[in-house]
Amino acid sequence: MSPTATRRVNLSAPWIDERDEELVLEVLRSGWLSLGPTGPRFESMLADAVGVPHCAAVSSGTAGLHLCMRLAGVGPGDEVVTSPYSFVASANCAIYEGATPVFADIDAHTYNVPPESIEAVLTPRTKAIVAVDIFGYPCELDEIRALCEGRGIALVEDACEALGARYKGRLLGSHGHPTVFAFYPNKQMTTGEGGAVTTGSREEHELLVSLRNQGRLETSSWLQHGRFGFNYRLDDLSAALGIGQLEKLDRILEARREVAARYGELLRGVDLETPLPDDADHERSWFVYVVKLPEGVDRDRVMARLADDGVASAPYLPSIHLQPYMRERFGFAEGLCPVSEACSARTLALPFHARLDRGDQEYVVDRLRVALG
Ligand SMILES: Cc1ncc(COP(=O)(O)O)c(C=O)c1O
Numbered sequence: 001m002s003p004t005a006t007r008r009v010n011l012s013a014p015w016i017d018e019r020d021e022e023l024v025l026e027v028l029r030s031g032w033l034s035l036g037p038t039g040p041r042f043e044s045m046l047a048d049a050v051g052v053p054h055c056a057a058v059s060s061g062t063a064g065l066h067l068c069m070r071l072a073g074v075g076p077g078d079e080v081v082t083s084p085y086s087f088v089a090s091a092n093c094a095i096y097e098g099a100t101p102v103f104a105d106i107d108a109h110t111y112n113v114p115p116e117s118i119e120a121v122l123t124p125r126t127k128a129i130v131a132v133d134i135f136g137y138p139c140e141l142d143e144i145r146a147l148c149e150g151r152g153i154a155l156v157e158d159a160c161e162a163l164g165a166r167y168k169g170r171l172l173g174s175h176g177h178p179t180v181f182a183f184y185p186n187k188q189m190t191t192g193e194g195g196a197v198t199t200g201s202r203e204e205h206e207l208l209v210s211l212r213n214q215g216r217l218e219t220s221s222w223l224q225h226g227r228f229g230f231n232y233r234l235d236d237l238s239a240a241l242g243i244g245q246l247e248k249l250d251r252i253l254e255a256r257r258e259v260a261a262r263y264g265e266l267l268r269g270v271d272l273e274t275p276l277p278d279d280a281d282h283e284r285s286w287f288v289y290v291v292k293l294p295e296g297v298d299r300d301r302v303m304a305r306l307a308d309d310g311v312a313s314a315p316y317l318p319s320i321h322l323q324p325y326m327r328e329r330f331g332f333a334e335g336l337c338p339v340s341e342a343c344s345a346r347t348l349a350l351p352f353h354a355r356l357d358r359g360d361q362e363y364v365v366d367r368l369r370v371a372l373g
Helices: 017-031 037-052 061-071 089-096 113-120 142-147 203-212 237-248 249-266 299-308 324-330 339-348 360-373
Strands: 054-058 079-082 100-103 124-133 155-160 179-182 196-198 289-292 347-350
Touching: 017 237, 037 054, 037 196, 037 237, 054 061, 054 203, 061 089, 061 124, 061 179, 061 203, 061 324, 079 089, 089 100, 089 124, 100 324, 113 179, 124 142, 124 203, 142 155, 196 203, 237 249, 249 289, 249 360, 299 347, 299 360, 339 347
Parallel strands: 079 100, 079 124, 124 155, 155 179
Antiparallel strands: 054 196, 179 196, 289 347
16 A cells, blocks of 8 residues: 555454453453353354354354365265355365365356356255355345255355345344354454354254364263364354454444445446345345446556555455366366356455444545546
């Protein structure tokens, strides 16, 4: 970013206040930093917030997705269908278990994968679908679930960007199947690093709790391991921060909605595509504010101009199948998912967080107009 810019607007910022500090300090002073009472308290608050009977906190969204591959019994030789227009973890979780990621192309406006696109890539080897709610916009859960049923395919939802979003009026995470949330500091709420898996199934929950804790069983002593597991636990300091965040989650989500609405207003008349509005079945939880630049606009130049003016932006999201390691390992190339690739070339994330003020937003949009020339 240029040292001469008079104003700086960051891409994201967590909302941390004195209450968060107090809760974290309490745990720090208690000396019980992991496997204490704060983790279960956080899980129970999160389960209530989502409206689901079971919630297992984990060390990251990626860890949660990996454990869901275990729940689904994914292994070598299996295929896992997911979105190419997502964060790499949506696909990496399958690779961790020796399976092959299969990418189904997206819709150019929701940026999610439509059910018919998933159906087109299903094979007898499809073991699971990782359905992604990208940028907090709910995917077509009922139709995707219908594709799984009767075919022996497991449904896992990657709602890492979508805490607080609703599909057909019901909060994501409460639709029965395992759903993963993530709490990295750019997310709606944060625990520093961290994540959670919600499920309607007691058996799945018990397995998650064991797998995240080195395969210990409820009855095991510390050095007894009933199954092969991982250390994907969330520590109590992070859980304490999570409690502070959940206490104000409604305010955070509302503030993010307001910031998004303000961008919508300010960008009226600017030649670019703004995020899809909600409808009766889809209520977004605002994670990022991503616009699509007109075809032919040099996005790198726009980003460079914005950076010169102190405005951060990001080329959200590159297509996963074109990442260097994916090309190398699986031979994926351009043309596999043309819609995703076209979106990847034109989408741009603007600064976005709960406490972005009108002045900064006006500045961002003014600089964007200039950068677009
Ligand atoms: C769609 C999606 N899936 C998975 C993840 C992984 O979460 P984490 O960074 O907590 O491992 C993220 C986080 O950026 C994400 O946006």
